[in-house]
Amino acid sequence: MTKKKPLILITNDDGIDAPGIRALIDAMRSIGRIVVVAPDQGRSGQAHAITVNSPLRPKLLINSHDHLEYSTNGTPVDCVKLALKIIMTEKPDILVSGINHGTNASINIVYSGTMAATIEGSMEGIPSVGFSLCDFSMEADFGPSIPWITKLVRAILNDGLPKGICLNVNIPVTNDEPIKGMKITRQGEGNWAEEFDHRIDPRGRDYYWMTGKYNGNGHDSDTDEWALDRGYISIQPVTFDLTAHHLLSTLEKQLTR
Amino acid sequence: MTKKKPLILITNDDGIDAPGIRALIDAMRSIGRIVVVAPDQGRSGQAHAITVNSPLRPKLLINSHDHLEYSTNGTPVDCVKLALKIIMTEKPDILVSGINHGTNASINIVYSGTMAATIEGSMEGIPSVGFSLCDFSMEADFGPSIPWITKLVRAILNDGLPKGICLNVNIPVTNDEPIKGMKITRQGEGNWAEEFDHRIDPRGRDYYWMTGKYNGNGHDSDTDEWALDRGYISIQPVTFDLTAHHLLSTLEKQLTR
Numbered sequence: 001m002t003k004k005k006p007l008i009l010i011t012n013d014d015g016i017d018a019p020g021i022r023a024l025i026d027a028m029r030s031i032g033r034i035v036v037v038a039p040d041q042g043r044s045g046q047a048h049a050i051t052v053n054s055p056l057r058p059k060l061l062i063n064s065h066d067h068l069e070y071s072t073n074g075t076p077v078d079c080v081k082l083a084l085k086i087i088m089t090e091k092p093d094i095l096v097s098g099i100n101h102g103t104n105a106s107i108n109i110v111y112s113g114t115m116a117a118t119i120e121g122s123m124e125g126i127p128s129v130g131f132s133l134c135d136f137s138m139e140a141d142f143g144p145s146i147p148w149i150t151k152l153v154r155a156i157l158n159d160g161l162p163k164g165i166c167l168n169v170n171i172p173v174t175n176d177e178p179i180k181g182m183k184i185t186r187q188g189e190g191n192w193a194e195e196f197d198h199r200i201d202p203r204g205r206d207y208y209w210m211t212g213k214y215n216g217n218g219h220d221s222d223t224d225e226w227a228l229d230r231g232y233i234s235i236q237p238v239t240f241d242l243t244a245h246h247l248l249s250t251l252e253k254q255l256t257r
Numbered sequence: 258m259t260k261k262k263p264l265i266l267i268t269n270d271d272g273i274d275a276p277g278i279r280a281l282i283d284a285m286r287s288i289g290r291i292v293v294v295a296p297d298q299g300r301s302g303q304a305h306a307i308t309v310n311s312p313l314r315p316k317l318l319i320n321s322h323d324h325l326e327y328s329t330n331g332t333p334v335d336c337v338k339l340a341l342k343i344i345m346t347e348k349p350d351i352l353v354s355g356i357n358h359g360t361n362a363s364i365n366i367v368y369s370g371t372m373a374a375t376i377e378g379s380m381e382g383i384p385s386v387g388f389s390l391c392d393f394s395m396e397a398d399f400g401p402s403i404p405w406i407t408k409l410v411r412a413i414l415n416d417g418l419p420k421g422i423c424l425n426v427n428i429p430v431t432n433d434e435p436i437k438g439m440k441i442t443r444q445g446e447g448n449w450a451e452e453f454d455h456r457i458d459p460r461g462r463d464y465y466w467m468t469g470k471y472n473g474n475g476h477d478s479d480t481d482e483w484a485l486d487r488g489y490i491s492i493q494p495v496t497f498d499l500t501a502h503h504l505l506s507t508l509e510k511q512l513t514r
Contacts, residue, residue: 055456162504205314208312238499241443242499248494255492
């Protein structure tokens with residue numbers, strides 16, 4: 001590997017074969033040296049889960065000039081940990097995760113393996129960005145996203161990101177319209193109306209498939225949903241400090257006297 | 258079930274048989290009617306993972322006066338979703354999760370199934386509290402925690418919690434000393450130094466067990482680690498809005514022009 005090109009760690013949660021990560025890999029190869037460590041199958045909805053009760057096995061897939069690629073049997077966060085502690089001998093200049101098949105705007109970030117991997121990168125002090133296209137289909141067209149993604153990655157490689165944050169980048173599907181631009185946003189108030197699909201197995205026992213309907217509720221013009229609804233890319237700065245700082249003094253009065 | 262006593266939903270991530278949840282169940286039975294829905298085995302480190310690729314099966318274990326109890330094959334968050342959408346016909350007055358075997362202070366909250374279940378409760382508008390004892394042992398002594406837990410649960414049943422937050426309550430091990438009191442805290446800057454235990458299987462292939470050493474780094478007197486180190490219970494108010502609000506304008510200048 002040459003010394004000059006930036007080193008880019010790539011992962012996702014849809015699995016190493018998903019069209020989204022293959023599109024991201026192609027785009028990143030034009031920018032730098034790449035190391036891919038991604039789940040060997042789809043691990044959507046895994047959030048920040050780690051594997052502690054069974055062993056992890058990285059599997060080498062590609063070992064060519066400027067392109068190292070592994071799959072693992074772990075979660076997205078496992079992949080980042082294995083990449084940084086076992087596979088890579090040099091700290092990456094940036095971590096990119098995705099391109100996720102489907103939105104990670106609003107409340108979806110809480111369940112997202114794509115974004116958990118990104119957050120894990122920021123916890124390790126690496127400028128980290130997760131990309132999601134608002135289209136769950138495996139046939140989604142990632143083409144219009146690519147110029148925006150490469151522009152953003154180059155900007156972050158130049159300027160870095162503030163300490164302790166990463167970016168949750170969601171990209172709208174605008175069909176024949178061009179994407180209008182990028183907006184810095186906050187997490188909107190969408191929610192999932194969970195419905196379980198109740199079935200009875202051949203032995204007469206109940207079982208349930210988790211399903212549900214997502215309701216985006218970003219009515220305010222500073223939210224991710226608002227931006228996406230209007231054809232803008234949403235960029236949410238994300239922290240792993242879950243403290244509700246604005247309520248510290250209220251609770252002090254309420255609970256500890 | 259009587260009408261007057263509060264309805265308490267109980268879950269955890271160490272599994273339905275863990276001493277921590279059994280201690281919590283005993284304590285909550287003195288306060289109200291209880292519904293327990295917990296994983297059928299230990300699911301530590303599962304964070305906010307949900308099960309979408311395999312079916313969920315709740316198993317009825319206890320159906321007696323004021324005490325309904327199920328195990329499930331799902332994650333802690335699955336348990337909360339099944340409880341609220343399938344098992345319970347009435348919205349609980351409070352959700353309690355734990356008592357976790359081991360700390361969820363500092364960065365541990367990000368990986369915690371106990372706290373993810375608690376956060377899921379707050380996302381559904383239920384006052385929710387996660388309890389953790391800073392002792393990973395299965396033989397941990399939960400006795401000294403119980404008066405503090407029942408006091409806090411009664412206070413929350415009386416006064417509620419602000420919308421959109423839950424509480425991450427960590428309880429120190431003080432051995433023969435009494436617990437000193439409760440402090441409202443922010444998330445400290447601890448971290449895990451991951452080390453993987455590298456082994457080679459009988460067929461000559463590499464595999465890795467995730468292990469690691471936790472470094473608590475709560476030097477500032479407003480952090481959870483500071484409080485715990487000095488024998489206080491730490492109460493962190495927790496939000497599921499991951500936006501780094503303080504950086505919105507900085508990034509606006511940096512990225513979107």
